[in-house]
Amino acid sequence: MTTTVETCTIGNYLCNRLHQMGVTHIFGVPGDFSLKFCKLLEGDGRIQFVGTTREDTAGFAADGFARRHQGIGIVLVTHGVGALSTVNPIAGANAESSPVLVISGAPGLRERRENQLIHHNFGQNEAQKRIFENFTCCAVSLNDLSTAFKQIDLVLEKVWNNKKPGYLEIPRDLIEKEMPLHFDYEAFCSFEPSDTETLDEALSETVSLLKSAKTPAILAGVEIHRFGIQEDLLQLVEHSKIPVAATIMGKTVIDECHPSYLGIYQGKVGGEAVRQTIENADVLVTLGVMFTDINLGMFTARLNPNKMIRAHQGEVTIKHHRFPHITLCDFIRGLTRGLQETPSAGSSRKKPSGENGNLSHDKKKLDPLASLTTSGIIDILNTRMTPQISVVCDTGDCLFAAAELKVPDRSSFFASAFYTTMGFAVPAGLGVQCASPNVRLVILVGDGAFQMTGTELSTYKKLGFTPVVIIINNGGYETERVILDGAFNDIENWNYGEVCNLLQYGKGATTECVGDFEEALDRALADKTQMHVIDAVVSESSQGMRRLAEEIGRRI
Incomplete structure (x- = not known):
């Protein structure tokens, strides 16, 4: 009597497991070592691959998705140039206990055995894995077909249970390899019970x-x-x-x-x-x-x-x-x-x-002709917050001012509040929006951080998302100015109100006084049909940021 053994390709097995864990989107930049898995995702149809403008922004987007989804976020990149670009966001996810898995395509096993000099490589075969071992809870490179499925389960289990990033490296010639399925694994989306x-x-x-x-x-x-x-x-x-x-x-x-x-x-x-x-x-x-x-x-x-x-x-x-x-x-x-x-x-x-x-939503009497300040922006937002709004905040003045922002829906504020990496908000907001398409997304970002990762608004256009982006424009790195002032903290000013024209998507506005900002914000919140970018030129930073920066300044 012949016994039929059920088989599955390594790529399909990984896709199935991610789907079981509730993953709906994977973020990344395609490269030749990851193309086969990108194509598999496209044909399968259950998980959408979201191509971002850069690999580091894909990492931030996966982090935002994990935080909002309260599951696992995935970033898919190619070997070397792709994976190494995710080091900063994945280190941040580790610092802030966000479960993000890096899936890196890699040269095939045969290529490696032949010891060829292959593009994107930078060292020994395990060099990239050893880098990620420093800031992930589990780093796995699939190099043995017989244990591939168990290795995939191992890294997924560790990431989910520990709420820390993980790393999974897949040689490109293994994606379509078929192996017998094993049935001795247990469901891993559960924690060890208390004693x-x-x-x-x-x-x-x-x-x-x-x-x-x-x-x-x-x-x-x-x-x-x-x-x-x-x-x-x-x-x-x-x-x-x-x-x-x-x-x-x-x-x-x-x-x-x-x-x-x-x-x-x-x-x-x-x-x-x-x-x-x-x-x-x-x-x-x-x-x-x-x-x-x-x-x-x-x-x-x-x-x-x-x-x-x-x-x-x-x-x-x-x-x-x-x-x-x-x-x-x-x-x-x-x-x-x-x-x-x-x-x-x-x-x-x-x-x-x-x-x-300070939780009252009563409107404070603000002089409409008064210069705009960071604290004033928070005061104005507090009069307009609803449970439908989720806020993604970058680091610096906007983060420390946002301590006074009153968000009426739980798990609706996202920031890099310990690792404090600049450039987090715009791409992380993309992940939040993918996890919850119906939330009204408000992004608070400084001009310096926007110049780092603001290109990700292009992906919002691709997906048809319509966030309200408030760029707190103080002409440079304001937190660093308070810590230690100098011309090195200044940056070139952009006409942020024209960003939407550049992208041919959304509506922009530039505001310098309270009244103009209130009008621009009200138009943006009332209009869910298009993205709004508000260049909020501020004359004064928040007291919260100044107090914190002064404490930091005492230590340098």
Whole structure:
């Protein structure tokens, strides 16, 4: 009796696995080592290949897709010149725990065995893989047909579970190779369960502390986003009535108009009311917080570890006691149950003076003839924010000013808020828009960052997307000016209002005063049929950026 063995090509297997993980778009630039997989995607039809203007912007787009989709982002490039151009965005994804997979085409196995000098090569066969090993959780080069499927599963599992980038190198002569399917793998889109006894012990101690607390508070961070547990955080806040602040990396982990939301905590760099509540809490629960310099206002934060409960994916620390093998989701859900049984002392606390006071959407009286400022742009946006708007923000003045931007829909603010790479916003917005085509996308980007990656607006045109792009034009690198001034921080001014004419797509405007900006913004938000680019010439940077930059300046 003959047994039929089911087979599959390596390319089709990878495509099937990505589709199972919810991938709908792959970003990249085609090259001869990746062309076969591009062609496979085109013929398969389930996953759209989005060709970008550069490989680094493809990396940012994949990052934006992963953050909005809360799944995995994919960048597809060729060997050497393509893959190495993604080093910066992938290093950033690693720093900010964004699950982006680099798929790099490579010279074929036969070509490598013959030791030919092949274009795009720059070293030994494993040279490129060794580079990516430095900032990925798993780097795999397929060089053994018999283990190819398991190697693909390995890197996908690591990327998804660890929320870190990965690297997969596929020789071009393997894409169409057929191999017997293996059926001994398990579904990998699941986390290791918490150790029950350890979890119960950590919860018992935490609940006891919170029930006796007079002024408890919660500080929520980026892991809430990455592990998709925003709803669990909301349930905890609503049942416990404990006030919650977010780090700048964790911005929009909760609806920023929620009555228990305090604002962004950044030590002395941030708002004083938020700082007082967080730093004076008798029990502070930090959930998924990365204690970076930017999150902590260049380490101006004054957080007492003896009053802290720190929960991360995989571990909870209570004062100086560590509880390993606990998932963040299980810990938050357990807290919600524990605090439901007996109301905490914090549930009847009075709201601190000034808390949530800057969340009003009432229009401030602004002089329409006044010069435009970065803070003024944020004030104007705050009067027009809706749950349908998602904001992608570049680094620099626009990022630190945006700490005061109130976004009413959770998981709707995206920025490189730790790695702080310039040029993130425009291409990352492309990935956000691909993941959620129906959101109204607003991009905040400085003129310096726009000159780096603004060409990606061409891809918006190709896909028919209609974002509102606000270019905060201060004539150079404003953050660096505050840190250390000099002519080296100046850049050539572009006529950004004419960008749409260059692309033959969308409508542009140049504004220098409050009234003109308000009119341009209102036209843009009301018009969903075309892209709008607003050149917002500002006369003054934000206080938040200046405070932070001055702290940095003290260290150089």
